[in-house]
Amino acid sequence: MTECAKAKVDSDTIVEILDQKKGRMRACLDACAACSLCAESCLLYREKNNDPQYMPSYKVINTLGRLYRKRGRVSREELEQMQQLLWSNCVLCGRCYCPFGIDIPNMIAFARSILRSQGIYGVFPHTSGSPEAECKEIDATGN
Amino acid sequence: MYDFVRGPLFWASAIICIAGLIYRSVKLLRLTQKKEIVLCPVTISPKDKPAPAISAEERKLDRIARFQNSVIGQHPVMVAVSTVFHVCLFASPLLLLAHNVMLSSAIGIRLPAIPDGLADLMTIFVLAGAFFFLIRRIAVPKVAAISSAYDYGVLFLTLMPFLTGFLAYHQLFHYKSVLTLHILTGDILLIALPFTKIGHMVFFFFSRLHIAGEYCLGRGSRTWNT
Amino acid sequence: MVIAEIKPLEEIKELVKGYKKILNTGCGGCTSVCLAGGQKEVDTLNTKLTLSFQADHVPFEIDGFTVERQCEVQFITEFDRLVKSRKYDAILSMACGAGVQFLAERYPETPVFPAVNSTFVGVNKDIGWYEERCKCCGDCVLGFTGGICPVSMCAKGLFNGPCGGPQGESCEVSKDIPCAWVAIYKRLKGQNRLESIRTIHAPRQWRDQIQGRIILEPYKARYVKSE
Numbered sequence: 001m002t003e004c005a006k007a008k009v010d011s012d013t014i015v016e017i018l019d020q021k022k023g024r025m026r027a028c029l030d031a032c033a034a035c036s037l038c039a040e041s042c043l044l045y046r047e048k049n050n051d052p053q054y055m056p057s058y059k060v061i062n063t064l065g066r067l068y069r070k071r072g073r074v075s076r077e078e079l080e081q082m083q084q085l086l087w088s089n090c091v092l093c094g095r096c097y098c099p100f101g102i103d104i105p106n107m108i109a110f111a112r113s114i115l116r117s118q119g120i121y122g123v124f125p126h127t128s129g130s131p132e133a134e135c136k137e138i139d140a141t142g143n
Numbered sequence: 144m145y146d147f148v149r150g151p152l153f154w155a156s157a158i159i160c161i162a163g164l165i166y167r168s169v170k171l172l173r174l175t176q177k178k179e180i181v182l183c184p185v186t187i188s189p190k191d192k193p194a195p196a197i198s199a200e201e202r203k204l205d206r207i208a209r210f211q212n213s214v215i216g217q218h219p220v221m222v223a224v225s226t227v228f229h230v231c232l233f234a235s236p237l238l239l240l241a242h243n244v245m246l247s248s249a250i251g252i253r254l255p256a257i258p259d260g261l262a263d264l265m266t267i268f269v270l271a272g273a274f275f276f277l278i279r280r281i282a283v284p285k286v287a288a289i290s291s292a293y294d295y296g297v298l299f300l301t302l303m304p305f306l307t308g309f310l311a312y313h314q315l316f317h318y319k320s321v322l323t324l325h326i327l328t329g330d331i332l333l334i335a336l337p338f339t340k341i342g343h344m345v346f347f348f349f350s351r352l353h354i355a356g357e358y359c360l361g362r363g364s365r366t367w368n369t
Numbered sequence: 370m371v372i373a374e375i376k377p378l379e380e381i382k383e384l385v386k387g388y389k390k391i392l393n394t395g396c397g398g399c400t401s402v403c404l405a406g407g408q409k410e411v412d413t414l415n416t417k418l419t420l421s422f423q424a425d426h427v428p429f430e431i432d433g434f435t436v437e438r439q440c441e442v443q444f445i446t447e448f449d450r451l452v453k454s455r456k457y458d459a460i461l462s463m464a465c466g467a468g469v470q471f472l473a474e475r476y477p478e479t480p481v482f483p484a485v486n487s488t489f490v491g492v493n494k495d496i497g498w499y500e501e502r503c504k505c506c507g508d509c510v511l512g513f514t515g516g517i518c519p520v521s522m523c524a525k526g527l528f529n530g531p532c533g534g535p536q537g538e539s540c541e542v543s544k545d546i547p548c549a550w551v552a553i554y555k556r557l558k559g560q561n562r563l564e565s566i567r568t569i570h571a572p573r574q575w576r577d578q579i580q581g582r583i584i585l586e587p588y589k590a591r592y593v594k595s596e
Contacts, residue, residue: 023174024367030339031346034294036286040217043397043408043435045285047447052288061289091437093401095409097358099214100343101351103367183498183584183592184545195377201417204378208416212409357404357496363591 009079009118014072017114022068025110028102029065032057038104041097044089056096056104059085064111079120086112087122145319148326156330163337164345171349178355178366221279228272231265235305236329238262241312259312266309273302297339303328370399370492371465372499373406373485374583378417381461384482385418388459389428392451393484394472395435396464403499404585405485406463408435414463414484431461439468445475452476488583489521497588513565515556522549528570 038056045054063082096104215222240256247253280290307325355363393411400406411433422429437444459480462469465487473481489501504520520526524542531550534541538551
């Protein structure tokens, strides 16, 4: 585990960032009727055999929604789960459909900025280690 | 109890509902601002090829493709049920003769009334729609994945006035009790309306119709405040 | 990001005609963001091609699949099982030229056709309005020119000040095109950094280049004054 990963979660900073866009984000989160009509607009949802964990609403509710609900008082494990949803489960292609016009990409980007404030960044599977380790991995898999 | 729910509680809930909707609307409006649509200079760079002439045939294909891949084309049943549900949800309480008679005697104004048979049918549509949503929420994995007690609670809250109204009108079970329950659940729904996710109707108006974006149904003349 | 524009339907049809079973591949990267080659565009194009070939009574089958982006091996491997199992005659790609070529390299026995034209590296000014900003010249001088690129924004790609042609603050090519060097001068003056452009930089090969701009047809009414 890196030094960053071991660090305590700074809930005050999270709340400070959450408050910057509280009005807009809370309005969007409250308006979500959980209709799931956003699902098919996500290329990853369709690519991964309609796995609900890739649904735009699922991603937002379980990241930004959770951060607002818990007022930033989340554990590092929870943040790492959110990291998975925000980076592995989303490419920010920006094409999420919502019948109410909720701007989902903006919410994903905002949640990412909150995680970055806690030293948690994007995950890209092939950049897990040092350049040497990465080269070994590439040679082994051919990718 | 009956006098309380149809008297002071009703007035309180109506006022809370209207005030709440105004509050939500103003709050949303203040979170947005007029969007400065910057015009592009008319002389577009020579690199721009003139748009190729699109044949009528291709325009037709375009229309069909857009429709087929829209939410209506992809989820026709859900859209149809939701549309009928929402129309009947609004129309039946607002245009019910009984409601308008009471409104007229209370404040002297009323809306046009529809025949009771039609209102009855609309109520059945609302209940059927609510039942469809309930089954969908339980049985469809992508909906179940984001559903919580709150979602089921709001659905239950919404259908109760319609169910009890239907039972009262048809004088099933103990009339006075069912009627009291109808008014009580109606009052609760009115109070909850602006402050729960049922407020999505206000959000829809501001966001989908006005905020610029790919799916905007209007001119895109507003944007969120920076 | 790379800005692309979808090819006319007739041109795409001409490319794929004669092939009976096609895989149309979308890209969740740049071409998705500029509304040219994302999942929605794949679905729409598939419907149009299917209906068009049906009207011509030509047997035609097309599937669609969109991945994160087509410029990275780990993502295009997602196509492998489909290509192997469904044995397509040809592949259509709605990614930029880089993605098309990557697919063509990966499946050398299968013809790969582009469905979009990659036009430039640029920015998203607003929905449906994209402007070129970078020519990928490989030797970025933005640090000296106050963040205004003389290669993409100057019609002549001059590196050391304007030509003799500016009409006021406009390029001699058109009064609607600002002179990049006037803009650079103003920006650097505002930052008190005029010294940057007092140093003479070695010239590049002169090329006639005017900033590219695309405004999608559905959005023309929004951004272009009607005359």
